[in-house]
Amino acid sequence: MKAKLFKKATAIGLSVLLAAGSLTGCGSNGASADNTAANETVVKEAESGTEPAVAPEAAGDGLVFKVIAMNAASPYWLSVKNGAEKAAEEMGSEYGGIKIEYVAPQEDTDTQKQLEMVENAISQGVDGILIAPCSPTVPHDAIVEAIDAGIKVIVIDQYLDPMDANGFFGTNGVNMCTELGEYIADNHLDGSGSYAEMVFNMTSLASIDRYNGFIAGITGIYPDMKDVGYQITESDINKTTSLVANVYQANPDLKCIFANNDRTALGVLNGIKELGIEGQITVCAVDCNLDLLKAMREGTIAALSLQMPYNQGYEGTKKLISLVNGEEIEKESDSGSFLLTPDNMDTDEAVAAIQQYIDGYKPEDSQ
Amino acid sequence: MLEFINISKSFFKNKVLDGISFKAESGEILALAGQNGAGKSTLMKILTGIYQADGGQILIDGKEVHFTSVSDADAAGVGIVYQELSVIPHLTVAENVVLSQNVNRRFHYLNKKKEIAQTEEVFRRLGVEIDVTRPLGEYTASTQQLVEIAKSIYKNPKLVIFDEPTTSLTNKEREKLFEVMDAMRKEGMTILFITHYLEEMYRMADKCVVLRDGRVQYYGAMNQLDKGELVNLMIGQRLDAFYPKIESYVTEKTAVELSGFGGGIVAPCDLKINYGEVVGLAGLVGAGRTELVWMMIGHTKHSYGSIKIDGRDVTIKDPGDALDLGIAYINEDRKNGGLHTGMGIGFNILLPSIVKNRADIVSSTGYINDKEARRVSDEMIVSLEVKCVDADQKVMTLSGGNQQKVSIAKWIAADPQIYIFDEPTKGIDVLTKSRVYDIIRGLAKDGKAVLVISSYTPELIGVCDRVEVMSKGKIVASFGQGVTENDILLVQ
Amino acid sequence: MNTPVVKEKGSMFKKVLGNQISVVFFILIALIIFFSVGAKGFFSAYNLKSLLQQTAVIGIITVAQTFVIITSGIDLSQGAIIGLTTLIASGMMVDLGLPIGVAVLAALLAAVLVGVVNGFFVAHVGLPAFITTLGTQYIIRSIALLAKGGNDIYNLPPEISNFGRGTIGGVFPNLAIIMIVIVVIMHLILKKFSFGRYVYACGSNVTAARFSGVKTKKAIFLVYVLAGFLCGIAGIVMMCRINAGIAVCGDGYEMNSICAVVIGGGSLFGGEGSISGALIGAFIMSVLSTGLQIMGFSTYWQQLITGIVLILAVMVDTIRRRRSQGME
Structure with a gap:
């Protein structure tokens, strides 16, 4: 009888894993983060303990950009996402495919959740982040960390204070x-x-x-x-x-x-x-x-x-691509209104x- | 009308029923006797379709039947009246009765007039006078139980199982119940009667089946079975005296003294209990005994009078204060007031000791020594012979008798000076009852003061040094040794 | 004759899977392994440190919620207390220029006060916990918003964010250490001290507890006061994390703590639950959230999968519970 319970628990555990696994299949499209060259999954003991162990992939093997919006519900951000995906589609072939991953906290007052999202993006080792900060200061340190780790960060829509990201593209x-x-x-x-x-x-x-x-x-x-x-x-x-x-x-x-x-x-x-x-x-x-x-x-x-939410996504993504290429961009530009x-x-x-x-x-x- | 042929049932490796065979005829009451765990409830669950037998046959009116569900048994004419009432208080009697029939028929239109007429007919058959248009909640528990019976009669069953029907009834109500059972017998129904009270079996049953360890130990006429022999067959051993011999351990030292104490339905009372003494408190349900005792332990507020413990006036604001003063109250209602049924045996046993900061278990900071605690609960389990796997077993999985042992053990472990038992043998089997009486006398021998509330007069007579009788909120009489049941009954 | 206590030689499986804690621990390990393999970057020093920091606030309020739920109560004011605490502490430091220690103490005092209010109405007046704490949630949230007109407080002393991002030995985040210390202390109190027994007794059957001599009103009152205090600490931790005083932060966090407690084997009917189980529940949720993000899932998928896992965990718990009852 105990054996039966154990079997049941294993079955449930496995189905969770399988379910998540199969969802991975339908969740990712385009180039997935399968880069063995930069794949360091070994636990590293860094000096300050804050350096992520995974470096972003080299160009040509596919890029991953994280779009971190202010909240998960407003259609405004979906326009941003659409713009980003359009740019990714247009320019993707030169880079082995560009994947846009879209995340946001449930409410735009959950600044801690958004901070987590930046930290997770650092762990993931994405190539670029497009973020509309819920609060001008809360994600600041994490954004700086991301840049130090080689991730390009463009802040859209709302200002970061101090503006230490690679670029700001938003409405005044x-x-x-x-x-x-x-x-x-x-x-x-x-x-x-x-x-x-x-x-x-x-x-x-x-x-x-x-x-x-x-x-x-x-x-x-x-x-x-x-x-x-x-x-x-x-x-x-x-x-x-x-x-x-x-x-x-x-x-x-x-x-x-x-x-x-x-x-x-x-x-x-x-x-x-x-x-x-x-x-x-x-x-x-x-x-x-x-x-x-x-x-x-x-x-x-x-x-x-x-405002120009679509442009924020579209142009913002193009700016990220330029940065990845090592090109310079305008530090601050107005997305227009x-x-x-x-x-x-x-x-x-x-x-x-x-x-x-x-x-x-x-x-x-x-x- | 009903025949069991070689019924057997096992749960995993545990054989619970082994070759059960007997018959029950129409117009007959058959008493099913046996300890808890003997297999009675399993056999009944098979008969009502909840379980399926592993082997053997059941014949109803000579035809073999296979019940795979409760509705199968229902359709075949098997009914059961449980101890537990399922009452919808704000619906009328008639609605309650009819509702229980229509559970499976979703859009059945209830014709009010027909409802009332049919329900009244059922009660007429039972010889019960009742206004079926009043809400069921307005009636007493014993009347509600009659309604339970009506629910099963409504379907015109051939056989009705009564599972411990008298546990919560007063004497008068029990008499009414027996009248009803008699009426049903006269109509030709077969009744399987399960009860722990031997007198009831002898009073009502035509035949008797005794089960022990899953086997039939006796099947025959009720009146041909000697009482001592019956008990012997049930518990597998000779029980010379059901009640222990009473030696007096009464001391001069007074433990509890109530003066003009009362409130609510309880009029100002005087009561004295000495150390070494077992005082019984008799009376009908509603006489105010539990109410009096609840005020003594501070569960409810008293309005007048005073209470002295060890000669000192005390204020008891809640049962916690009572425990501090060394008073233990063993609740009448095990499930809701006496035990934490969802927790383990050990948890239950240790709780009052922990509250009292028993020195060997709890340190001054409140830290609990698990090893010592475990030792204490194991000790209690052994000394009271609680049948269980270990102290972690959840109380809800224990039989009634074992649960009662736990509810007593928890107080013994806290070492109080004064014990108040409220209906200590309610719903437990013969052997455990006897054990409880031994415990009570043992406490008196140890010099404790004991008060026993019981509605079962023979046990009060058999266990107490003195019996006080309450009626309508007053203590109306006090009897010493040698009192008879009749004496007490007259005064109630 | 004595009936010896029968000690069944229970199989290992019974011990291991006989309780929810083992089951959820197994699920957590399975998830960690799954994400370490399937999500590049998950199993790294940076991410593991991140995870600890991210779970700190929720972890602490989950401990508080465990106590409350065991008494068959519920505390819906947790998120509001967090917001209020960050605001009071920040306000004292930035607007009034008071030292950090004083500001933190004042904020904790406010949190305890909320707990006292909750405890008073639930334990002494006898109001349902759901309504009471929902009411305090609205009231506290409004007070926090009124205090600064909904504005946030920035420019906190640098010590705050330094502490928030700081670690011991370069590895273990300060905030996580606070969480661990609280977890350990509270676990001990619940399991090894008489107060813990009173908590379980009140939740399992408050009438029986009272008859057993437990001062039930006092015990339940203290549970809510303790919960308020712990949420205050969670609020300070939150403030160190976001380096700001934001009245609306923490909004809705109590839902997560309730989930965590239930995943860990707690029953909303009271009398059951454990801190270790609840903490594992909290980690399961944050591991899921982080792991899925790193795998590239959008927020919508995360919510879906978290919901499924919650239902699965509760299903396993219910089955296990039924089995153990049906055993007799």
Whole structure:
């Protein structure tokens, strides 16, 4: 009877192993990390004990890039991944295939998890890392370690502080939202009433920069207009809906709400619809999706600042490839932004910008 | 109507039933006697389709049957009334009875009127008057048990097994039960009656089958079997006296003194227990005995009066305080209040000793000496003859009698001065009962003060120096040696 | 006549596979071997050190959760306590300029206070642990967010990150050592001291425990206070890891500690569980996460596989449990 239990436990253990093994088969495609030359799996006793034992593969045997996003749920990062995979596909043949591995913590507040991901990438010995940091400082030391170990690191979307990676490629959130704020002030406000900000958190620089930028934009034109302050939404649509109701109750003279990401914007729209105050409030936001575009057509959203997530992935990967080749790149470059308004939303430029988020978008899709 | 022919069953290398053969006729009550582990429950599980026999045949009305599931047995007309009640308190009596029938039929529409009529019919057959439209939860446990019986009668079984039905019943309720069983017998049903109480067997059964070690030791008329012989066949040895001889060890020193002590349903009571004395507390269920004792040990709060231990006034806020003062309470409810059934025997035995910081096991910092602890629990296991593999065996796997031994052992190990036994022989077999009586008298000999609550008057008479009787919350009488059951019954 | 205690000469298998700890240990070793072979870079000094550091925070709160779950309770406020602790400690150092020792002590005190609140409501008032600790989770999280308006605290004294990345003898991470010390001490308390017995007694059957003389309210209260304290330490460890005070960090970590305890043989019904089993459970989860990442799996696959392993481990535990009961 004990023998039976042992057999059962072995069977279960083996099936776990087999399951994981077979999943490996369908999980990896293209060149896998099968490099015997650089394959040092021996436990090494390094001086500081922090050096990884595995060196990245030599070029020509296939490259592995880790894309470490801020969270596993937002479609923004999937656009980044798509861009990265496209670049990998285009350039891959020269290098024996480039594999893009995509990881992210469940929530963008789990800075420790993201730190782990950088450390694991170092253990794995990848060739390059494309990372959008959840926090400007938490992954810093690990990124430096990675670079010391010969891994190329490009930081996208949000700043690392201090910027000790090989390169930064992201939107200047401050400028982007200042432009947005100015546009709104010019076209929709007259200095009376108040405005509020819905931010997804106060941890990541992206969120903080956009917030600061927007306020700068408004106050540049109407310095005396009342700012009722920010609310933290944690990118939760339901939560944001409730927060809108609270803010409006407290400030009946509310004229404008700024949402600094797509989820937050959706929550704001819901909130306004529930309160029935669509006409009274000017809504503007960062990022886009089909629902937000439809709302723009209907007139409930005044303007959207669009980033270039696809480009961040695409160009970011190309920069990594250049670095692997030993070429120099610009240390810091702006991935660009586009101010989308109801007036320009059907122009070719606008459509291209929207396609950064929604692959194959056509103006008919949002009608 | 029922015949077992050469039934055998083994679990791995353990032969539990060996060549069981006997018959039970219609309109007959057959008592199935035997110690725990003799094979009674295994045989019943085979008859109700839970187990399958390895060899032999079962005939019902002359035809061989093979039960592979409980529903097979059910369909063949075999019913069983368990000790454990399965009651849905907020549904009515009728709904409870009917629900138990419809378990397998998912979309069966329950016609309320028909439900009520059919249920009332069943109770009529049993000779029981009951309002079937009241929620079952409003009735007492013994009435709920009658409902259990109704559930099995509803299906019109040919044979009904009663598994230790009187354990939780008062005398009056037991009488009612016997009336019902008699009614069923008159209707022509076959009844297999399992009980530990010998008097009940003699009272109700026509025939008797005695099992021991998986074999039939006797099969014949009940009244042709001498009581001593019955016990002999059951336990394989001669038990000269069921109750130990009473020598008085009573001292002058008072251990517990209650003055005007009471609360809740218990009126202010006076009670004194001396060292070396065994005092019995008789009374009906609901008379307030357990309630009184729970206040003594601090499990519930008392409203008036005082309690003195060793002549000093004490405040007991919880059973922990009681233990500190040297009072042990052996709970009536083993499963829920007396034992940690999911833990090992050793864990259970050692707990009060650890709480009391028994010096040889627990250091001043609370560190437990595992070796010494193990020695103590092994000692207790041997001295109380707990049948087990080792001290790590989980208590839930022990028989009722062995569980009771553990629940007593744990207190002996803590070396208290005062023992309170609440229904100490409930649901345990004959041999263990006798052993418990020996233990109780042994404690008195060691100079301990003992209080025994029991609803089984003969055992109080047989074990105690003195019997107090409680009725409706008051102590109404006190009897010394030589009291009869009748005396006590009259006063209750 | 005495019935001798029958000592069955149990087979080795019974000893080894008779308890969940051995089973999960076997699973852990199997996983480590599997990843060492299949994931280049897994079996390296750097990665093993990484693993220890990565498991430190979860490992410590898993120890706390073990105590709580054995009493048939649950502590959902663990993650919130971690966040609060990092914030208080950081705030004291950065905003108030207090010495590190004082800041750490103040943060630990706050964590203990949360434990006291939890313990009071669960043990003395008698509220269900699930609701109570869920309530404290929300309250503590909100307090942490209100304290700095949701902002994070950076620019901690360099000693913090140095300690966080530091090692003993160049090999063993400081943070892992803290975890190991806590594990060893708590394991001893649970198994070898009377308090541990009271914990099991309360969880297995609180009524029987009370009747046996155990001061059940006191014991359960202390369990939650201890849990709060340990989560406070976990919070300090977290702060050393991320070198910041972030109110929302640790969010959801209690789910992982509950998983770990259950994988290790703990029962949500109480009365069962062990620290060694739970710790192995915590390592199984972090080994899986790291190993799969190094093999190149995306986050979505990791979640799936971790879920499967959790179910398998609990299945094995349930089967084993049923077997041992059916044996008699």
